[in-house]
Amino acid sequence: MTKTKQIKKILIANRGEIACRVIKTARKMGISTVAVYSDADRKALHVRLADESVHIGPSPAVESYLVIEKIIAAAKETGADAVHPGYGFLSENPDFVRACEKAKLIFIGPSAEAMEAMGLKDAAKKLMDEAGVPITPGYHGKDQSPKLLKAKAGMIGYPVLIKAVAGGGGKGMRKVEVDADFDAALASCKREAASSFGNEDVLIEKYIQSPRHIEVQVFGDTHGNVVHMFERDCSLQRRHQKVIEEAPAPGMTDAVRKAMTDAAIAAAKAVDYVGAGTVEFIVDGSGKLRTDGFWFMEMNTRLQVEHPVTEMITGLDLVEWQIRVARGEALPKQGEIKMEGHAIEARIYAEDPVNDFLPSIGTLKTFALASDLDRFRPSKSSYKNNKVNSSNNIRYGWRTDTGVTEGDEISVYYDPMIAKFIAYEYKRFECIRTLAAQIIHSKIEGLKTNSAFLRRCLYHPNFAIFKPEEFYKATTNLIERNFSTLTQQGLENENKFIALAASALTFKLRKENPSQSVFSQTDNWRLNSEANLIWIFEKNELPIQAVVKSYSDILCIIELDDNEYKIADRDLEYGANSIMSMGFAQDTNDFSQWRSEITNETVHLSDGYFNLAIKRYAPWLSNSSSASSDTISAPMPGKIIALNVAAGDSVSEGEPLVVMEAMKMEQTLTAPRDGVVAEIGAEVGELVTDGALLVRLEEDAE
Numbered sequence: 001m002t003k004t005k006q007i008k009k010i011l012i013a014n015r016g017e018i019a020c021r022v023i024k025t026a027r028k029m030g031i032s033t034v035a036v037y038s039d040a041d042r043k044a045l046h047v048r049l050a051d052e053s054v055h056i057g058p059s060p061a062v063e064s065y066l067v068i069e070k071i072i073a074a075a076k077e078t079g080a081d082a083v084h085p086g087y088g089f090l091s092e093n094p095d096f097v098r099a100c101e102k103a104k105l106i107f108i109g110p111s112a113e114a115m116e117a118m119g120l121k122d123a124a125k126k127l128m129d130e131a132g133v134p135i136t137p138g139y140h141g142k143d144q145s146p147k148l149l150k151a152k153a154g155m156i157g158y159p160v161l162i163k164a165v166a167g168g169g170g171k172g173m174r175k176v177e178v179d180a181d182f183d184a185a186l187a188s189c190k191r192e193a194a195s196s197f198g199n200e201d202v203l204i205e206k207y208i209q210s211p212r213h214i215e216v217q218v219f220g221d222t223h224g225n226v227v228h229m230f231e232r233d234c235s236l237q238r239r240h241q242k243v244i245e246e247a248p249a250p251g252m253t254d255a256v257r258k259a260m261t262d263a264a265i266a267a268a269k270a271v272d273y274v275g276a277g278t279v280e281f282i283v284d285g286s287g288k289l290r291t292d293g294f295w296f297m298e299m300n301t302r303l304q305v306e307h308p309v310t311e312m313i314t315g316l317d318l319v320e321w322q323i324r325v326a327r328g329e330a331l332p333k334q335g336e337i338k339m340e341g342h343a344i345e346a347r348i349y350a351e352d353p354v355n356d357f358l359p360s361i362g363t364l365k366t367f368a369l370a371s372d373l374d375r376f377r378p379s380k381s382s383y384k385n386n387k388v389n390s391s392n393n394i395r396y397g398w399r400t401d402t403g404v405t406e407g408d409e410i411s412v413y414y415d416p417m418i419a420k421f422i423a424y425e426y427k428r429f430e431c432i433r434t435l436a437a438q439i440i441h442s443k444i445e446g447l448k449t450n451s452a453f454l455r456r457c458l459y460h461p462n463f464a465i466f467k468p469e470e471f472y473k474a475t476t477n478l479i480e481r482n483f484s485t486l487t488q489q490g491l492e493n494e495n496k497f498i499a500l501a502a503s504a505l506t507f508k509l510r511k512e513n514p515s516q517s518v519f520s521q522t523d524n525w526r527l528n529s530e531a532n533l534i535w536i537f538e539k540n541e542l543p544i545q546a547v548v549k550s551y552s553d554i555l556c557i558i559e560l561d562d563n564e565y566k567i568a569d570r571d572l573e574y575g576a577n578s579i580m581s582m583g584f585a586q587d588t589n590d591f592s593q594w595r596s597e598i599t600n601e602t603v604h605l606s607d608g609y610f611n612l613a614i615k616r617y618a619p620w621l622s623n624s625s626s627a628s629s630d631t632i633s634a635p636m637p638g639k640i641i642a643l644n645v646a647a648g649d650s651v652s653e654g655e656p657l658v659v660m661e662a663m664k665m666e667q668t669l670t671a672p673r674d675g676v677v678a679e680i681g682a683e684v685g686e687l688v689t690d691g692a693l694l695v696r697l698e699e700d701a702e
């Protein structure tokens with residue numbers, strides 16, 4: 001048994017969500033924590049959570065979080081014995097690892113050598129090729145002459161991808177479709193590479209058509225063990241950056257999983273990898289997964305943003321294992337690492353999808369997480385409820401990883417990620433519903449967020465619908481191909497939102513009366529001759545009828561101005577405050593999802609981006625209790641404001657006849673049918689009692 005090293009205090013060389021995540025595990029393990037912070041982060045959550053904190057300089061990261069000497073000094077000053085780098089910032093910087101070693105600090109991560117070996121994509125590919133790991137076909141040689149590169153591209157065959165060897169975060173990449181575009185793309189890629197990474201070398205890769213991104217979580221220890229913790233599918237990307245991640249990968253088979261995890265372990269072993277790492281593969285998504293259909297892209301030598309999905313399915317705490325490995329402990333055996341269920345993560349960003357995803361900086365005026373609201377916890381489901389994951393006491397449901405609280409600022413200085421929402425369920429589709437519910441029931445206000453966009457992605461048929469007998473259709477270009485339906489709203493179509501409001505009322509009625517037939521109710525709606533449910537709204541100051549053609553617990557079909565709208569009830573839960581969510585059914589090609597709040601006057605709709613109030617046309621008024629189709633009587637005491645007709649006038653159904661003020665609201669009473677006015681029972685300005693006759697139509701018209 002090797003002697004393990006002591007770690008009593010960890011300095012976290014990072015900020016935001018990941019700093020908070022590391023602090024949480026350190027605390028659980030009885031290890032004290034030191035936060036570092038810049039000017040902008042003086043009051044940040046990671047500073048508040050840590051036992052101690054050290055100010056390391058001005059807000060720009062290059063003057064604070066990226067300055068090795070300042071971090072090392074902070075660690076020495078506080079007597080920390082280990083440093084956790086998080087992700088981003090210095091996490092993949094071998095100079096930082098060496099500086100830690102020199103200062104006798106334990107770096108919680110791989111060796112500087114392993115980092116260097118995987119740091120540049122060209123050298124890494126060469127090494128992987130030698131280790132027998134399948135690599136993406138292409139050119140990754142030293143000769144960088146534009147002529148040679150272009151010739152190589154021609155040999156590889158278009159389309160090709162030009163990649164900066166030092167690139168990361170989706171930057172420094174150009175897809176080239178035809179020979180004629182190559183020179184310009186190369187020049188622009190080199191410029192970006194030089195300015196972003198200080199290294200203009202590139203490699204050329206075959207652009208894999210219908211690509212999926214599947215990566216393997218690997219872990220090495222100081223005893224020479226390397227294990228995997230299954231795969232993650234991160235195919236939902238925008239500009240080569242991950243948007244939604246999940247584990248396991250849809251359509252994964254035992255044979256392909258074995259091939260991919262074997263390759264990933266070989267990759268890690270080739271660099272004597274210690275700690276948590278990720279081996280990323282580009283996968284042919286044009287058909288079912290194949291053992292010869294994946295190729296090494298790169299290895300990330302750190303904890304990954306999306307590590308929580310792996311934690312959920314394995315019940316392991318990856319940060320805990322990073323720390324234990326850094327202490328010199330041995331990893332569990334491969335056979336002891338098991339997976340169960342399905343987990344999906346969505347990255348909630350302060351950005352404006354309608355405005356080209358520009359960061360939306362500002363104050364988080366409201367940040368009310370769904371997890372704070374017990375009543376929204378998923379409960380109804382087809383499988384065994386509240387099942388407890390064997391190894392980690394994780395309940396099915398959702399989890400939020402964040403570095404901010406209400407009132408905090410999202411600043412220009414750092415990545416505008418607000419939180420990671422992670423859902424965990426036994427089955428994939430349940431998981432999608434749970435994650436969508438978590439997103440819609442979390443109120444984030446004060447800045448624009450991508451939450452409406454994320455929910456549409458989740459419900460895009462190519463993502464949401466996966467039939468094992470077919471192949472999984474969500475590839476890395478799904479978002480780009482469906483950009484407008486996933487980002488634009490089309491608010492010009494007001495009827496669509498009236499239909500949504502009508503379905504919100506119907507679902508509510510339905511849920512409040514699960515046993516009883518809604519047709520026995522008469523106060524909030526009325527029936528027309530075909531016994532349809534009708535809701536009346538106001539549009540351009542006139543009543544408009546939304547006819548419920550049919551409905552069930554999950555689907556409502558609304559007819560409005562000769563159009564049919566199919567609206568689905570999107571999640572399992574229905575809260576006590578008339579908050580529910582719904583969206584258009586898939587065949588309408590609108591994947592938006594809305595939270596509704598119903599009052600007597602309006603139905604408020606919000607998708608986390610747009611907020612609308614659909615005005616109800618006092619429905620209780622259009623259903624006068626003395627429901628004769630010949631008379632209009634006052635539904636409650638009030639004052640007559642206007643009379644639009646006189647005896648003898650012809651009126652048509654729906655025409656506004658009387659305006660009265662009741663309950664401090666103006667109500668317009670309309671003609672129940674076509675006909676001729678026989679009698680007017682009140683005057684303008686008159687105060688009438690409940691049930692008073694206002695207008696009577698002649699009997700003959702039918």
Ligand code: ADP
Binds near residue numbers: 088089169241303304
């Ligand atoms: P992951 O799969 O963990 O998301 P990424 O490569 O997308 O991996 O990056 C993880 C984090 O590190 C992101 O928050 C990203 O902003 C940051 N990051 C990665 N590479 C760079 C880079 N070259 N320059 C700036 N930030 C980077």
Ligand code: ADP
Binds near residue numbers: 167170207211
């Ligand atoms: P980064 O360091 O920026 O993460 P990667 O090499 O991991 O760069 O690639 C980022 C993304 O670009 C991948 O997840 C994938 O969507 C896309 N990509 C990379 N290589 C290819 C390829 N050969 N063909 C198609 N898409 C690719």
Ligand code: MG
Binds near residue numbers: 280298
């Ligand atoms: Mg990558």
